[in-house]
Amino acid sequence: MTEARLDELLREIQRRIRAEDAHRRRRNRLAVTLGGAVACVAVTGGALAVAQATSTEKSVSLCHQEASAQSPAAEVGAAPIDGTVAALPDMAARVAFAEAQCEAVWRIGLLESDSTPAGTSPPLFTCLLADGRLGVFPAEESRGCDAIGLRRP
Structure with missing residues (x-):
């Protein structure tokens, strides 16, 4: 294999790694955002249930x-x-x-x-x-x- 081909393969591997990292960061950001929203709703609902007597x-x-x-x-x-x-x-x-x-x-x-x-x-x-x-x-x-x-x- 030539050095040019090795450089091309290295760039392709690095591109795929960057793309996978970006995808993982977006997925994690979405999971944290959704988890935070669910936690806020749960805490607010619980607080309202506790604060208001039946x-x-x-x-x-x-x-x-x-x-x-x-x-x-x-x-x-x-x-x-x-x-x-x-x-x-x-x-x-x-x-x-x-x-x-x-x-x-x-x-x-x-x-x-x-x-x-x-x-x-x-x-x-x-x-x-x-x-x-x-x-x-x-x-x-x-x-x-x-x-x-x-x-x-």
Whole structure:
């Protein structure tokens, strides 16, 4: 084989290697882009699912010991009669039920504070938590939902 033919074969081999490398880089770039898009959609969907309570979960309210969404809390709600949760009542009925349940939680001593005598309940106010459930808080420590960074129901 002549030297010219060897040079031609070498150039052809190098061209094929460059073409294969370029193809592999494009394929990898596409795989990373698609994988990233799928991961973003999955994480966003998961976050939305976690952040928004279902109707069943919204039938449960949280009775907080202090006027803070991070304070210790007891969950209250109505047990379903036939194993299924009925449609949610209007917001006023949800608030009244949550406050009545939380007042009972305070009266039986599941929640307590230094300023609330045993067997009694402090004045309460109700806010809408980020996930759609209701949070019920003692009014003696705060002026309302705005003061603790929550919305009114």
